Amino acid sequence: MAPTRVAIVGAGASGMSAAYALSRHPEKFSVTVFDEQPVPGGMATSLPIDPARFGASYINDGVQGCSPAFANSLRILRELGFAAEPVQMQISFGLRDDFWSNVFPSDLTARFAKDIARFGTALKVIKALEVPFAFIPVHVMLRIFRFSTDFGDKMVYPLVALFFGTGNQTPYISSAILERVFKDPSMKLFEYDPKSLLASIPTMYAFPNLHDLYAAWQRSVASSRSVTFLLDHKVTRIVSRARSRITLEYTVPQPDDAARTLDHAAFDELIFACDADTARKLLGTHASFIERNVLGSVKYLHDLTITHADADYMRRHYETAFDPSLAAPDAPADALDFASERFRPLYYTYQYPSDRAKLEMSFDLTHYQPQFRGAPPTGPSNSVPSSPHATDPPTHAASAQQAEPPFSKHVFQTIFLDRDGSGSLWTADGIRQEKRVAEKWWKQQSHRWQHYAKVVPWMMWPNGRHHTQFAGAWTVLNMHELAVTSGFAAAYRLGAEYPFRGDEECERLFRLYLGLSHGVRMRKEDRKGFFA
Template sequence: MSSAKPVRVCIVGAGASGMSAAYALSQHPEKFQVTVFDKAPETGGMATSIDIDADKFGAAYINDGVQGCSPVFANTLRMFRMLGFEATEVGMQISFGKGDDFWTNVYPTSLVTQFKGDIAKFGRALSVIKTFEPVFALVPVHAMLKLFRFSDDFGEKMVYPLVALFFGTGNQTPYVSCAILERVFKDPSMRLFEYDQKSLLASIPTMLAFPKLHDVYQGWQSEIASRGNVTFKLNHEVLRVVSRSSKKQGTVQIEYKISDGEIETHPQSADFDELILAVDADSALKLLGKEASWMEKKVLGSVKYLHDVTITHYDLEYMQKFYETYYNPSHNAPLPNSISTKERQDTERAFEFASKNFRPLYYTMQYRQDKSKIEMSFDLTHYQPQFRGEKPAGPIEITDTSKHRNECRPVLDITREAQDASKGQAGESAHTGKDAQGRPEPPLDKHVFQTIFLDRDGSQHLWTWKDIKPEKKIYEKWWKQQSHRWQHYAKVVPWMMWINGKNHTHYAGAWSLLNMHELAVTSGFAAAYRLGADYPFHGDEECERLFRLYLAASHGVRMRKRDRKGVLA
């Protein structure tokens, strides 16, 4: 038996990436001793839940910051299922624009007919981009639209809103890499929508709404800590990395303080062998300070962040002023005599469906002063299943152990509580309306909406946030997000492999590639894997496909020889 001491690992950040790294390392209690620092009082990072008035709004909480995912996000969904939590299927209906600029994926509108030539050409453009992806990775969307000679209106009214929907790009949509746009249509691990040559978006894709994220992350923390080799230090803010080349107590030395309410300690120090920075690039660079290498300064400093504000509210008048919230037959696409009988019947069926089932989850609105810039909103009551009586754990039962469900044993107390059917009954008295399937839900004037105002520094003069009635506001949250500008794929993504693993430091976070919860989870697994941990879902091809891609792109390595099959694996 080996007498080697466990490797002491410091993880800064307890969001999706930090938790994934901690989980993978926790599987090897004999090899690793891990400490997770986060200045917040709870794990989860951006994936948080907030309490709301159940009697007024028909649910006791909302998920805030992260709403859901595509069904192809295999690593995220498997991790949640193992913990005893299940995402809920929901049809992702969108409502883009207002009045003559309105279009949707629910039924064909006049705007879709207007751009039928551009829409058909868009599919051909996606194929070209896929073929020459390394080149197009450096081409921004606005340049791609000019290159393929799309009309300006098509770009502003259809393409830019789609890009913003995919990435929440902080009103930087014209500058996003067009290769990434192609990925969300074509890549099996990232695909969100299916392209349609007539309507741009093919029908209504199935999306997944997350269970209560607060409970998921509390359960995840308990599962990680249960093996005894991971310690969580919440309300502990890491102030700086003092050294990564010390020869005394440990190679990595950090300085931190405890901040819990009004209690705050003087800076303290701790020593480790390895460091995982599971925080945004700005924060990582600030923590490294003078310890940052020239390459780290160049790469981390090239990640551009934008400041946004999310206002959670129930101001239906505001929503109806700026968005199309209900089916209006005046927007129907014309039915010329030249179309086939089948096409006419299909279109009329779409109109009939929309008249009974139009329930948008996502909204976007272009500012009239600058149509390349938009505002985004969600109808959380349509999106999140607790407003229709689903329990916090989602549609899952303790007895269900199929496909890795409830795999973590013994079942956690928080999992049992979240799976209690009675937890889904909160706010039943407010369910005086019905959804398209006839299930009780709150009426539209009691719906909870979220409106995101993007890019404070470049767009605040356009914001309509003052139109939201103060008495209708529930919660206001400022946050920052990365921009997926083409420069990100020139100055950051290709160079991550040159800083990952150097100076006893690994980086984890979706910012290293693409802003998705799934990539945050995968990045954490990759950092732990580089330190010698196993990939937790080895052998699960749906999960492993993205892991291999990320490991190659961000770390410049393949899986270990014993973990791969075939020369190209």
């Protein structure tokens, strides 16, 4: 019996995960992965920088790291011989009187003590009534529970932006999704604290060199000889989608920069591992009614990321160093002692004085990414699996430690959100040109409550119809972990095995995603108990 021919459109996290799962069955599937970029990775890219100037030769761009709860992402790194570096997620929100952090209590946390205490009760109510709260945006939830306007503006909205990178749509995020990042074991990023809102400093994981990781991922998948990568080949349209035959049109690069030519290929199954806008455009008149409506309900915003080394800009807009005058009068001495020596924020937000529901955010990449502390591109690993499908994780050693460069030579990344809705407020002009390293535009999914009314609960209907699967973080929530899981789910629907079968930490989210986005359970032989 001839292998099933599968086309995957997109070589980001979801497309690579689908290809990885399918490649484990070379006798069953013949796979072609298309991507318009010359390298795999999608939003997970790396950029070269001057090591003599910055103390490292690259930065990761677009995707920085993940929560320890993101079991599938961390497992795939280990499978490929890479490792993520644990890092303490210190935050610095606001300036002066509006400053607060999870490192030490400030006047602001003392001022909102009652609101913070009641926020835990609100999370419990939202969890108990998750379905209706899925359609209630955060700004309405704040009014329902009678939180003060300032508490929402100065504490809740910056947190929402941190969780989701929301493109300045923070007031319109689903309340149920906000609750999940505090409570759901597969998605949580922070622990709630009734006194300070955030419980201490959580451990996050910074990714190794993403360019190298995805190149290794491609080599691993291609080693099965059942998967072909057509990178730098852009799918331009679905020519036909009749019964079990799907025909794609795509561009073919030519030597010497000659004009690209068009070619066609036929497949039995199709996986869209790209954004919803692209999938809808490629389907064109072949899109079904449900596909047009679901894909068309995903709202995208345009964000600008400037990577730079402008320390003066950072000092103007953020609290970058410990200042004892910012601490609450009753701040514990041990917290202040720790902060005086080890206040190293990774993540900052700046709210616009004219509209505090809107903000811009920055990362201190020198604090965040391990290569600035001497870690190799593979991360803190001294062992690489010998097999492309090895299951034993590599042994880990502590990263080589080197002194970070002074703050004046740090590399930062500032994200300016929602060009069309907030562009007039941006402070991007304040970043000196000679300090800029790179500029990049992104198309960012919005997590408005409408996404959880018009997209998420309906994904199970187009998925699997017309021999077509949809994968990508946009199907639920913009997280690398969901992108990976969605790719595994698309491959599973086609008959591939779930690669991490038996790993309960990984399977938990996979089962949830399969039920939510595909409306199915794991196959009988893969589950334990009727409700698994």
